[in-house]
Amino acid sequence: MNPIAPSHWSNRDFPVAARELLEDSQTRSNVRHATNVIQAKRDAVAGELPDWQQLREAGEAIRAHSLAHLDYYLEQFEQACTRAGGQVHWARDAAEANQIILGLIQRYHVDEVLKIKTMTSEEVGLNRHLEANGIRAHETDLAELIIQMGGDKPSHFVVPALHKNRMQVREIFQREMHLPELGERPEDLAAAARGYLREKFLRLKVAVSGANFLIAENGAVCIVESEGNGRMCLTLPDVLISLVGIEKVLPRFQDLEVFLQTLPRSATGERMNPYNSIWTGVRQGDGPQEFHVVLLDNRRSPILGDAESRQTLQCIRCAACLNACPVYHQTGGHAYESVYAGPIGAILTPQLHSMEEGRTLPYASSLCGACYEVCPVKINIPEVLIHLRGKIVEEDQKTLSGQLGLWNVGMQAAALLFASASRLSLAQHLGRVAQKLFVARSGMIEHLPLMLSGWTQTRDLRPLPEQSFREWWAGRTPPGDVAKRELAGVDQAAGRGGLHGE
Amino acid sequence: MESRLNARSEVLGAIRSALGVSQDGERIAAEYAALPRGYKREATLTREEMLQLFVHRLEEYGAGVSRIASDGIRDEIAGRVEARGCGRLVIPYDLPTGWLPAGFDFVPYGGGGEASPMLSAAELDRMDGVLTGCTVAVAETGSIVLQSGPWQGSRALTLVPDYHLCVVFAEQVVETVPESFARLEATQSLPTTFFSGPSATADIEMTRIKGVHGPRFLDVLLVE
Numbered sequence: 001m002n003p004i005a006p007s008h009w010s011n012r013d014f015p016v017a018a019r020e021l022l023e024d025s026q027t028r029s030n031v032r033h034a035t036n037v038i039q040a041k042r043d044a045v046a047g048e049l050p051d052w053q054q055l056r057e058a059g060e061a062i063r064a065h066s067l068a069h070l071d072y073y074l075e076q077f078e079q080a081c082t083r084a085g086g087q088v089h090w091a092r093d094a095a096e097a098n099q100i101i102l103g104l105i106q107r108y109h110v111d112e113v114l115k116i117k118t119m120t121s122e123e124v125g126l127n128r129h130l131e132a133n134g135i136r137a138h139e140t141d142l143a144e145l146i147i148q149m150g151g152d153k154p155s156h157f158v159v160p161a162l163h164k165n166r167m168q169v170r171e172i173f174q175r176e177m178h179l180p181e182l183g184e185r186p187e188d189l190a191a192a193a194r195g196y197l198r199e200k201f202l203r204l205k206v207a208v209s210g211a212n213f214l215i216a217e218n219g220a221v222c223i224v225e226s227e228g229n230g231r232m233c234l235t236l237p238d239v240l241i242s243l244v245g246i247e248k249v250l251p252r253f254q255d256l257e258v259f260l261q262t263l264p265r266s267a268t269g270e271r272m273n274p275y276n277s278i279w280t281g282v283r284q285g286d287g288p289q290e291f292h293v294v295l296l297d298n299r300r301s302p303i304l305g306d307a308e309s310r311q312t313l314q315c316i317r318c319a320a321c322l323n324a325c326p327v328y329h330q331t332g333g334h335a336y337e338s339v340y341a342g343p344i345g346a347i348l349t350p351q352l353h354s355m356e357e358g359r360t361l362p363y364a365s366s367l368c369g370a371c372y373e374v375c376p377v378k379i380n381i382p383e384v385l386i387h388l389r390g391k392i393v394e395e396d397q398k399t400l401s402g403q404l405g406l407w408n409v410g411m412q413a414a415a416l417l418f419a420s421a422s423r424l425s426l427a428q429h430l431g432r433v434a435q436k437l438f439v440a441r442s443g444m445i446e447h448l449p450l451m452l453s454g455w456t457q458t459r460d461l462r463p464l465p466e467q468s469f470r471e472w473w474a475g476r477t478p479p480g481d482v483a484k485r486e487l488a489g490v491d492q493a494a495g496r497g498g499l500h501g502e
Numbered sequence: 503m504e505s506r507l508n509a510r511s512e513v514l515g516a517i518r519s520a521l522g523v524s525q526d527g528e529r530i531a532a533e534y535a536a537l538p539r540g541y542k543r544e545a546t547l548t549r550e551e552m553l554q555l556f557v558h559r560l561e562e563y564g565a566g567v568s569r570i571a572s573d574g575i576r577d578e579i580a581g582r583v584e585a586r587g588c589g590r591l592v593i594p595y596d597l598p599t600g601w602l603p604a605g606f607d608f609v610p611y612g613g614g615g616e617a618s619p620m621l622s623a624a625e626l627d628r629m630d631g632v633l634t635g636c637t638v639a640v641a642e643t644g645s646i647v648l649q650s651g652p653w654q655g656s657r658a659l660t661l662v663p664d665y666h667l668c669v670v671f672a673e674q675v676v677e678t679v680p681e682s683f684a685r686l687e688a689t690q691s692l693p694t695t696f697f698s699g700p701s702a703t704a705d706i707e708m709t710r711i712k713g714v715h716g717p718r719f720l721d722v723l724l725v726e
Contacts, residue, residue, distance in 0.1 A: 030707075037708040054540035061537045069530050071517045084691065090510040142714065143705040159705055166706050186706040190714050197715065202623045218691045228661065228701035228716025235657045236623045246513065251534055253690040257683040258541065260696070268704060271559070272643035272679075275716060276696040277657075285612065285620065286656035286693055297513045305520030 009153065009337045013360040018335040027163045031155070031332040034162040035323045041269025042320060042374070049261070058258045060378040063314035066216075066249055067304060073216040073249045074295065080219030084281025086291045094124035097243060097296050101126060101208065102133055104241055104292055110135070110206050116223065116230045117141035118210025119157045119317065120243050120296060122339040123352075126208070137208065138200055140229035142193050149176040155333030155341060158267045158319040163332050197229065207233035207288075209242045212316070213259065214249040214293075220280040221293065222256060224263060226273050234277050240288040246295050247313040253278075259316060262376035266318035303351050308387045312347050314377045319344075321371035321381060327364055336361060343371035347384045355391060362388040406451045421470070431464050439463050543684075545677035552641045552677045557724065559644025563699025564712050566721040575669065575725060576603050579633065582721045586665055588630035592621065594655030597633065601669070608633070612655050623662055631665030632717075637694075638685045639675045644699065646670060646722070647682060649692040657693050666700075666717040672726040 010017075021027060046052050066073055078088045091097035105113055113130070115137045121127065127137045127148075139148040143161035147154055150172045154160030161169070170184045173192050182192055209230070213222040221242055223230050234240060250256070256278070264273040282291050304310050322328045322342030333341035338349040338358060346365060349358040362385045365371075371381040393411075396402030417427050440446045444460035447453065455461060518524055525533075545552065557567045570578050580603035583591065589606060595613030602608050609629065611621055621629075635653030639646045646668055648654045653669075660666055676682050686694065701716030712718060 034708045049542075051541040054538075054542075058537065058539050058541055065534060065537055068521065069525065069533075071514050071521065071524050072527070072530055074514070074517070090513050092509050092512055096509060140715075141705070142703050146705070159708070161705060162708075164706075169706055186709045186711045187713075189706055190703055190711055194714055198627070201715070202627060220691065226701070227703045227705075227714035229714065231657065231661050231695065232715050235661055246517070254683050254687060257543075257680040261541075261679050270698075270710075272640075272645045272696065272698040274563075274698050274700070274702050278694040280691040280693075283650065283693055286650050286658075295513070297516065301513065301516035301520050303520075304517060 011357060012337055014335060014337075014364040015360065017337050018331045018364070021331050021335045026165075027332055027334075028330070030163050030165045032329060033165075034156075034159065035329055038159070038269050039323045042266060042323065043269075045265045045269055045271055046374075049265070055258055055262050056376055056378050059262050059316075059376055060314065062250060062255050062258060063316070063377050064311070066251060067247060067310060067313055070246065070249065070304065073251055074246060076216040077214050077219055077249050078295075080215075080217065081221075081281055081293060082219070084219050085283075086219060086281040086293055089292060089294045091294055091296045091298070093298050094296075097124045097294055097298070098126055098129040100294050101241055101243065102130060102135070104239070105130070105135055105206055105208075106133075108206055108239060110204070112136045112138060112200075112204055114200060114204050114207040114233045114237060115139050115144070116207065116209040116225070116233045117144045117160065118208070118243060119154070119339055120210045120245055121208065122154060123298065124243070124296065126243070138197070138204070140197055140201070140233060141225075142190060142227060142229075145193055145197075146172060149173070153334065154339065156319055156322055157317055157340065163334070197232075201229075201232040201236055205237050206239045206241070207237040209233055209240065211242050211244040211248060211293075212263070213256065214244060215251075215253050215256070215278075215280075216249050217252045218280050220253060220278050222276065222278045224260070224267075224273055224276050226268070226275065228275060231275055231277055234279065235287050237288055239290045239292075241292045241294065243294045243296060246297055246300055247315075259376075263316055263318050266320040266374065266376045299352050299354060302354070306351075309347065309351060309384045311379045312344070312351060312384055314379050315344050315348070316377055317344075318376055320374040320376065324370040324374045326366060326368060326370065336364065343381045343385075344379070347381060347388060350388060350392075355388070355395065359392055362392065410451060425468070425470065428464060428468050432466070435463050541680070542678060543680040545681065547641075547677055549672075553672060553675060553724065553726075555677075556639060556641035556644060556675050559641065560699065560720075560722055563644055563702075564720075565644075565699055567724060568721070569724045569726065572671075572725050575601050575723065578723050579603055579667065579669075580605070582667055582723070583631070583633075586631065586667075586719060586721070588665055590629055591631045591633050591665075591667070592626060592629045592659060592663060593633050594635075594653055594659065597635070597653050601633075611659055623658060626658060626662035629663045631667060631719075632660055632663040633667045633669075634660055635669050635671075636674060637689070638682050639670050640679055640682045640696075641675055641677050643679060645679075645682075645696045646698075647686065648695045648697070649686070649689055651689065651692065657695060660695070660697075661716055664717055665719040665721075667721045667723070669723045669725060672724060675724075 089100050130137050139145050146161040146169050156162040166184050169189050174182050177196050211221045212224045264270050321344050325343050328342045336345050338345050340348045346361040365385050367382045369382050417423050438445045446460050448456045560567050568578050592609045592611050595610040636646045637649045700712045700718050700720045701714045702712050703714045704710045
């Protein structure tokens with residue numbers, strides 16, 4: 001078996017992982033509560049803007065344009081950032097990104113670094129790589145701190161510890177921060193994090209961040225956050241290293257006027273998050289005097305070549321699609337076994353692994369379209385899900401075991417059946433006879449055999465009716481006669497009406 | 503070093519081969535100029551409605567707000583600082599001295615020289631608060647924008663102390679986010695910080711609570 005990439009935790013199929021999580025009623029109730037709260041807030045603040053749809057359209061157009069000319073804008077960013085005193089590095093894959101960052105940190109002979117929440121660093125497994133080389137990375141975002149201290153994994157990329165409630169957080173902090181008297185109010189827990197991290201912010205010399213946006217025209221980097229831990233890391237250390245996916249570039253500074261409206265409203269349901277930082281290179285007397293940007297490909301570039309799924313890279317990581325998704329609501333993020341969970345994770349994860357891992361994720365959706373409706377950059381996730389399902393089937397059909405597999409044989413048979421009316425009718429007759437074996441006392445089919453058992457695992461199936469629609473249609477009264485009768489009825493009614501009027 | 507150059511050309515090469523043809527700058531600029539921008543970019547409220555909205559948004563975030571006339575700045579600063587129990591505040595070295603009431607210790611920062619040395623983060627942490635101006639403010643979102651411009655100092659100054667008192671002039675307030683970007687365009691490469699209320703988090707059960715790592719207390723003087 002291939003070694004598992006850090007961004008994909010295991011090769012377990014979604015249905016297997018989901019089943020396990022569905023039995024964890026505490027996590028389910030935490031996830032349900034949190035997603036309901038964010039979604040209600042998001043709906044209110046997105047709904048109050050009369051130009052919300054125009055903002056989505058502009059956001060989509062700007063992101064699609066940036067991706068269509070990604071080489072041009074990345075080179076422009078590199079030039080501008082370098083001119084402003086930043087240093088730009090390129091990483092083909094996770095291993096190269098880790099190696100570059102480790103090398104930079106080792107130059108300063110430090111064994112501790114600060115970190116701002118970055119899913120990209122989760123994607124490359126940076127913390128583990130640093131730890132293996134004797135460097136401790138301190139997560140500073142409250143939720144990431146909870147995850148790190150609890151030895152847990154993020155389940156949501158805006159609120160990574162959304163699956164934990166206050167009592168669980170208190171337990172972790174009591175144990176890890178040695179605060180036996182710690183209270184359970186969110187205020188107490190935030191104050192504990194402030195006290196614990198303050199000393200580190202003031203002392204540590206190197207910080208690692210991600211970025212929300214890169215600006216090509218002036219080489220600026222933008223980070224959107226709430227707590228001020230980001231500002232601490234961007235401002236106080238001597239050295240800042242930002243690891244950023246190549247897709248995050250925007251052409252111009254002014255483009256932020258769109259995304260700084262749609263991102264906070266979509267992500268946390270706020271009109272504006274407490275802090276946005278935008279900086280360009282190095283500025284004397286203000287902030288880190290050494291600044292590095294590591295641009296990460298890690299199999300993003302091949303996605304650009306697929307016209308239908310390129311839009312996946314438009315994502316600005318607001319996680320609104322997670323909060324809106326009925327599947328995510330039930331399972332939470334861990335069932336996706338991936339750094340990127342939810343609907344966007346279901347399309348991004350398999351593509352980041354050249355469709356070799358996460359192959360069940362495109363099926364982890366009811367295709368209801370709620371994700372598309374809330375997406376601030378209008379990624380048509382259901383369309384990409386279907387496209388990826390198609391790719392998976394096509395690839396399966398290339399192998400002998402795929403061709404002879406039950407699914408393929410079944411689907412090919414179904415295709416033959418539906419292609420001809422007489423064959424369909426014959427199949428219906430046979431079905432009515434065969435189903436007698438399976439119809440339960442309730443009048444419903446509760447269990448089906450073999451590959452069909454997946455359907456009846458979670459629901460009952462209504463049996464085929466005595467008569468099909470086509471049979472009914474053939475035996476009905478001809479439409480002309482019905483129309484005549486109805487017209488006669490109308491005449492009679494009109495006549496009565498006239499009498500009353502006289 | 504060689505492997506680094508390889509990485510750069512390989513990544514750019516992979517992007518180019520995925521995209522097909524890359525276009526020249528002029529074509530790209532024309533395409534960019536034609537992108538749809540049908541969203542609201544201009545104000546729709548009257549000046550007074552806009553200022554009221556700004557005050558309302560700040561109050562929703564839990565900031566204290568006073569609307570005052572320009573000759574009342576010094577007295578209001580005295581009142582606010584007194585009420586917060588602050589004795590020693592750091593100020594950008596170029597802040598107007600006319601703003602500063604007697605009876606408090608105002609420590610200038612960032613001008614260079616002995617009168618206004620650079621303070622370390624630990625020294626800033628020992629201050630009771632910070633007093634600054636701003637570059638622009640957005641009514642619709644209750645946001646205030648700081649750049650390393652006049653009366654604002656560097657980023658650490660407004661981050662480490664636990665209390666921030668910010669003076670905003672009415673003419674610095676715009677209604678919408680796009681208007682604020684139009685005003686920031688010329689100075690876009692300065693370090694820029696948007697702040698909207700005191701620092702906060704909703705990471706625990708999605709309850710917004712004030713005060714994590716940035717200033718936990720914020721007062722704004724809106725001057726007309």
